[in-house]
Amino acid sequence: MLVAYSRVRGAAKNHLAVVTIEREACGGCFNQIPPQRKLDIIQGKKIIVCEYCGRILVNPEYKNDYKAPEAE
Ligand SMILES: [Zn+2]
Numbered sequence: 001m002l003v004a005y006s007r008v009r010g011a012a013k014n015h016l017a018v019v020t021i022e023r024e025a026c027g028g029c030f031n032q033i034p035p036q037r038k039l040d041i042i043q044g045k046k047i048i049v050c051e052y053c054g055r056i057l058v059n060p061e062y063k064n065d066y067k068a069p070e071a072e
Helices: 002-013 035-043 060-064
Strands: 018-022 056-058
Touching (some): 035 056
Parallel strands (some): 018 056
């Protein structure tokens, strides 16, 4: 979990887009995310990249804890 979080933060610093999943879809391009993939994201076991837009998908619950890259 912590490792995944750190990797997301690191990716953000490399200016890769990080978006949350919105309901069943990618928060960036709104394409549907397969249930298994969504599960992986929620569990935070690995970094999942949207296969449509290439953004990194994160659990929406990270939002409260996650500082937007431009805030640093
Ligand atoms: Zn997408």
